[in-house]
Amino acid sequence: MDDKLIIANCSGFYGDRFSAAQEMVEGGPIDVLTGDYLAELTMAILFRKTLKNPQEGYAETFLKQMDIVMKACLSRSIKVVSNAGGLNPRGLAAALKELAERLGLAPKIAWIDGDNLMNRLDDLREHGETLSHMDSGLPLRDEDAMTVTANAYLGGWGITRALLEGADIVVGGRIADACLVSGPAAWKFGWKENDWDKLAGAMAAGHVIECGAHATGGNFAFMEDIYSYQHMGFPIAEIYPDGSSVITKHPGTGGRVSKGTVTSQLLYEVRESAYLTPDVTAHFDTLTLEKEGLDRVKISGVKGSPPPPSLKVCINRLSGHRNIARFVLTGLDPEKKAAIVETTFFNALGGRDQFDDVEVRLHGRAKHDPQSLDEAHSFLEIAVRGKNQDLISKRFPKTVVEMALCSIPGFTLGDLPGKGAPVIQHWPALVAKEHVETRMTIDGSTCIIPWFQDSGEMREKPVPAAGPMKNAYGTDNLRLPLGRIMGARSGDKGGNANLGIWVKNPDAYGFLTDFLTVEKLKELLPDTEPYTIERFEFPNLLAVNFYIIGYLGDGAASSLKGDPQAKTLGEYFRCKKADIPLEIVDQAWNETK
Numbered sequence: 001m002d003d004k005l006i007i008a009n010c011s012g013f014y015g016d017r018f019s020a021a022q023e024m025v026e027g028g029p030i031d032v033l034t035g036d037y038l039a040e041l042t043m044a045i046l047f048r049k050t051l052k053n054p055q056e057g058y059a060e061t062f063l064k065q066m067d068i069v070m071k072a073c074l075s076r077s078i079k080v081v082s083n084a085g086g087l088n089p090r091g092l093a094a095a096l097k098e099l100a101e102r103l104g105l106a107p108k109i110a111w112i113d114g115d116n117l118m119n120r121l122d123d124l125r126e127h128g129e130t131l132s133h134m135d136s137g138l139p140l141r142d143e144d145a146m147t148v149t150a151n152a153y154l155g156g157w158g159i160t161r162a163l164l165e166g167a168d169i170v171v172g173g174r175i176a177d178a179c180l181v182s183g184p185a186a187w188k189f190g191w192k193e194n195d196w197d198k199l200a201g202a203m204a205a206g207h208v209i210e211c212g213a214h215a216t217g218g219n220f221a222f223m224e225d226i227y228s229y230q231h232m233g234f235p236i237a238e239i240y241p242d243g244s245s246v247i248t249k250h251p252g253t254g255g256r257v258s259k260g261t262v263t264s265q266l267l268y269e270v271r272e273s274a275y276l277t278p279d280v281t282a283h284f285d286t287l288t289l290e291k292e293g294l295d296r297v298k299i300s301g302v303k304g305s306p307p308p309p310s311l312k313v314c315i316n317r318l319s320g321h322r323n324i325a326r327f328v329l330t331g332l333d334p335e336k337k338a339a340i341v342e343t344t345f346f347n348a349l350g351g352r353d354q355f356d357d358v359e360v361r362l363h364g365r366a367k368h369d370p371q372s373l374d375e376a377h378s379f380l381e382i383a384v385r386g387k388n389q390d391l392i393s394k395r396f397p398k399t400v401v402e403m404a405l406c407s408i409p410g411f412t413l414g415d416l417p418g419k420g421a422p423v424i425q426h427w428p429a430l431v432a433k434e435h436v437e438t439r440m441t442i443d444g445s446t447c448i449i450p451w452f453q454d455s456g457e458m459r460e461k462p463v464p465a466a467g468p469m470k471n472a473y474g475t476d477n478l479r480l481p482l483g484r485i486m487g488a489r490s491g492d493k494g495g496n497a498n499l500g501i502w503v504k505n506p507d508a509y510g511f512l513t514d515f516l517t518v519e520k521l522k523e524l525l526p527d528t529e530p531y532t533i534e535r536f537e538f539p540n541l542l543a544v545n546f547y548i549i550g551y552l553g554d555g556a557a558s559s560l561k562g563d564p565q566a567k568t569l570g571e572y573f574r575c576k577k578a579d580i581p582l583e584i585v586d587q588a589w590n591e592t593k
Helices: 020-026 040-052 060-075 089-103 118-126 157-164 179-189 196-209 212-216 259-266 334-348 389-402 506-515 518-524 569-574 582-592
Strands: 005-009 032-035 079-082 109-113 146-152 169-172 235-239 245-249 274-276 281-283 288-293 296-300 303-305 310-330 357-363 377-386 421-432 438-442 445-449 477-481 487-493 496-502 532-538 543-549 577-581
Touching: 005 020, 005 179, 005 196, 020 032, 020 060, 032 060, 032 179, 040 146, 040 310, 040 421, 060 079, 060 089, 060 169, 079 157, 079 179, 089 109, 089 169, 109 157, 118 146, 146 421, 157 169, 157 179, 157 438, 157 445, 179 196, 179 235, 196 212, 196 235, 196 245, 196 259, 196 274, 196 281, 196 296, 196 303, 212 235, 212 259, 259 288, 259 296, 259 487, 259 496, 310 334, 310 389, 334 357, 334 377, 334 389, 377 389, 477 582, 487 569, 496 569, 506 577, 506 582, 518 532, 577 582
Parallel strands: 005 032, 032 079, 079 169, 109 169
Antiparallel strands: 005 235, 109 438, 146 310, 235 245, 245 296, 274 281, 281 303, 288 296, 310 377, 310 421, 357 377, 438 445, 477 577, 487 496, 496 543, 532 543
C-alpha cells in the first residue's frame, strides 16, 4: 500500500460512539487511526474538569479507547493521531505511558502543545494583539467577563515531525481538525510546506472525515439514499501522493458514502469556498467529486494557496448564568394561558429587565379536536440569561414551582427546573503566527516547529455572490417542500450559523441559484430576518452556502435558542414549500427511482 495512506477516523466529537476505535482497527486494513474530540464548546467542558482535578483537561474517552486498541495498533503498525489532549496534552501523554506499561507495551508517544495562550494574554496585548472578536471587532477585555480558555489552532507539521521521529501515538491540544489528516499525509509522502495543492487535497479529505459518520450518511438530508442506519460505519480517507483521496468506509457497515454525503460534509460549518487552515488555504470551489464504486467517492483537483498569516484562537469566557423553564399548557386558549404564565412569572421575579436576555417560545400547539391527552398539549418555554447567579440559579426555579397551585387551569411542568448552567461566551479571535509556537515533545526532547514563510501568490478571496444568472423554465409549477429536490446541512461556527444547500443536477442548480437569494431565504425563514447573511456559490458542488452572522449569539453555551447549535436549521428550510418547475421535479423523481 505504498501508493496510498489509509486514514480512519473514529471520533467526530467528545462523546461520539465509544466502540468506533475498535471497529476501525478491526474492520479492515488501515495505516492511521485519528480522532477529533475538540469542538469549540469542548474546551470549556474540559476547563470545568480541571477545576475538579488539575491533572485532567483531556478527553478521557480516548484513553479508555486506547486501553482496548493500543496492542492491536502497535502489532499492525497503525499510527494513532488525535487532538484528544485538549487543555492538557502532556497529561494525556503521561496517562498513555502509564496505560502502556500496565499493558506490557512500549509505544513511542509524542505530544504537541503551544496552543494554550491563557497564561500569555497580557504579554500578547503588550505585543499589540488585541484579540478582537472576529465578527464584532470588539477587543478582548477582562472587566466584563472572565476568560477561562484561549487556544490557538495549530497546524499539522508537528504531527509530521513526530511521525518522522518514530512516534506510534501522537496527541495534541487544539490542533485544527483537518490537520489530523494532512500531518500524516505529509509524513507518508514527504510533502514540503509549499506543496499547496497536495496539502489542500489532504485538508479537504480531513474536513470530510473529521465529523465521523457525517460523511457516511449520518444526519444526511435524503434518508431514502441511505442503505441502513444500523451500525453506521465511520469514514476512511485513502490519501494518494498527489493529494487526491477516496472517501470510503469498512465493508459490511451501515450508512453510505456517496457524492451527496461527501458534498453535505464539505458544506458543513464553512463560510466561503476558501477553507482556511494554519498550513494552507484549500479552495473547495476547485475540487471534483467522482463516484469510484460502491461507497467510494474520489476527491481530486483541489487547489491550494498560502495560508493566512494569523491563527484563529478559540476563547471561552464565563459571562453569567442561564436557565430554562418548560410549562405544559393543555386544551383551550393556549395563547391566553401562555400570556398569563409569562406575565405572572416575570412579575414574581421583579420584571423581565432583571435579565440580560429573555426568550419565550410557544410551540407544539394542541390540536383543535385532540384524540388523546398528548394531542391536547402545547408547550411554553421561558429561557433567561444574566449575571445574577442567585436570581437565575435559585429564585428562577423556586418561582416556577411556587406557581403550581395559583396559575392557569391544568398547570403542570414538563420537568422540574434545575439550577441552570454557566454562560460560556465563545469569542473567536486572531493572533499573529509569530506569537505562537508549535512544540513537539518525544523521548523527553522538545523541538519547536517553525512556521513556514512563503511569498507565494494568494488566491483571490471569494466574495458573497451578488446575484444569480436567470435560467429559462416552463410555466408549469408544482408546489412542494423544497426538501424534495434540495439537500441541506447546517451547523454552528461560534455565534454564527451556516446553512449549506445543494441539489443533484445542473438544471436544479440553475433553479437553486435563481430562486434562493438572501432575501428569499429570509422570507422562507423569518427568524433569520434580523441577521446579516452572506451567500456563497459552489458551482462544482451544485451548492449554495449561507453564513448567518450572530444567529447563535455568543455560541452554543450561551445561546437561548431551542437549537443552540443550528443543527436543525437545514431541515427547517427543507420543509418550507415553494413553486418548483415541473421539469425540475420530474428530474428529481427520476433520480430517486
